Amino acid sequence: MTIAISVKNIGKQYKIGAAESKFRYNMLRDVIVDTVSAPLRLAKAMIGKSDRRLNQNYVWALKDVSFDLEEGRVLGIVGRNGAGKSTLLKILSRVTEPTVGTVSVRGRVGSLLEVGTGFHPELTGRENIYMNGAILGMRRAEIDSKFDEIVDFSEVTQYIDTPVKRYSSGMYLRLAFAVAAHLEPEILVVDEVLAVGDAEFQKKCLGKMGDVAQQGRTVLFVSHNMSAILRLTQEAIVLNKGQMLMRGPTQEAVDFYLSSGQAQAGERVWAVEDVPAASQPFRPISLKIKNRSGKVVDTVRSIESVTVEFEYQLDAPITGLRVGFYLSTMRGEYVLASFDTDEPQLFEKHETRNTGRYVSRAEIPADIFNEGRYSIGVNASSFGVRRYFMDENAIAFNVDISGAPGMHWSEPRVGPVRPRLNWAIEKIGEQ
């Protein structure tokens, strides 16, 4: 068998400073300090002595990962957020370079997530097909020969000479996907397809992936959806904190992943080394999702209330602290945000929290969620003063909607919420 991908001891180091910088300008104090010190910083950067570099933390997003993959195999990659899955795929598709190690890849690498990259709203569907094809590395002759097929697949034949800004989002996505799907790379990487598009589109993605695998091409598949991993891959690797913990037949790998407590089974625990030094004196300990009977669960029922429990330690007193969470869908749309001192009485009562261990607990009432998977991000800050800790994607949970309103119709309901509303039907007249 020919080896399609050979990965040898690769590692990728990132600066944490860079990732945090996007939240830097939230506070006026930061802005002022930044403005005043800007000329100094510029001077330091010019002579190559950036002060940022000195107090920057480096992390290994990926470390000592090695594996070979034979041509025509489908490999699943599992691991929780931040395990290094996306970094691995980025290195394999040459978007970013590894810090150490080597990779040899035989053939063109394509991805189903690059859909629509380089699409321009002013160009027509036809023009965008050529543009996007070229960006993905197709030759013009190749696009010419596949053009009809792409248009058929996208089902937008009628509108092919209309600027794509007039397309519905569904048409746009279908066209973009059609180009990516016809790239016919020797190696296909699929990263969390389930995060974009509607159910129909996801089905199409998975279908296409299955086809590609059947044609004897090599596929790397990253997903949080264990059933999709089990259905589509023969073997899998498990990543944790940038390291490869195991590789084996998919069933074994998935069992290992789920049982080793890395799966976000309703509880997230922060080890001391997971917490950035900058969050002192705030130290997160755990975040739990509990059902009505107080059990820690991964799946909650929409018709029951859910409790979110955040445990943390204060190593010094903090004034004006607010701890809370952001709730969003897996597509990244926010559903709500809530903080423990939203009630003015509570805020006054807990104006200064002394050193010690705390739990902030919130009950989300029943009949809120629609079916699907939701993500919770946590946040601890003193408003307008300082943000201590933030994890945008701390935990995820599923919602089961049996018993929810409207279940006697087997249609999916749009939107992230599915509340039980007080409907009344009145007859207000004859004829």
Added chain:
Amino acid sequence: MSGLKFAIREKMTEITKHEPHTIYIKPSKGLAALNLRDLWIYRELIFFMVWRDVKVKYKQTLLGMAWAVIQPVMTMLVFTFLFDKVAKLPTEGIPYPVFSFTALLPWGLFVVALNQGSRSLVAHNNMVTKIYFPRLILPISSVFSGLVDFAIAFVILVTLMFYYQVTPAWNLLWTLPLFLLLAIITALGVALWLSAINVQYRDVNQALPFLTQFWLFATPVAYSATVISAKWQILYFLNPMAGVVNGFRWSLLGIVNGPDITLWVSTGISILIFVSGLFYFRSMEKTFADTI
């Protein structure tokens, strides 16, 4: 007939279905090799990017392509009013409109490179963070898309020269392409430097309007390079655009001195900026996706 078409198509598919070659990915060290091979493989992308830029540029405008004419002509008219009618700057016997328009040709190309080129990486950050392609394509194609406006402006210049009955110099046929090449190299060199710096320090965005204006004053676009006194000439021509603009005037209008030491100074600086820009760009390229 359709059979033949089909056969050709088959043949084309055959050509593109090459034996997969192995790519080695490893951390690049020090001065990275230029990797011109990949640039060659992706050459069609340059064409598509330029074509897209041109296509999109005047979409949803009332005047459309006319803007490519209006912009340089208006600048020329303002210059003529200010520097010819009011300031009465010397133009070595050439009608001022022709005199300034000749300089606006390479200057326009340079401004496009300076502005679009420097922003090219940041503007296409979704491409940079999602897929692989030689990053050099972005600044290169934004410079090339300036060539389209250049061609339109060139037609206007020819019209102007007819109108004012200015006879072009005979050596224009071989010198003009050379000076155009020099203009492209200069523009690309500056775009390479600024686009790569812009990925890390967005200060470039803030500095661009000022830089463009300052550079215009430091370049003999509105005035003649002869107004600079002799002892400052070498220093003045450290600005590579001064050499380019002067070269265009010499080549098209046959005025000012031919290629003397000042031209070589400017050319040397252009090549220096271009080559160092290439290597700087390549050495920063590996972290573009992480820092953009």
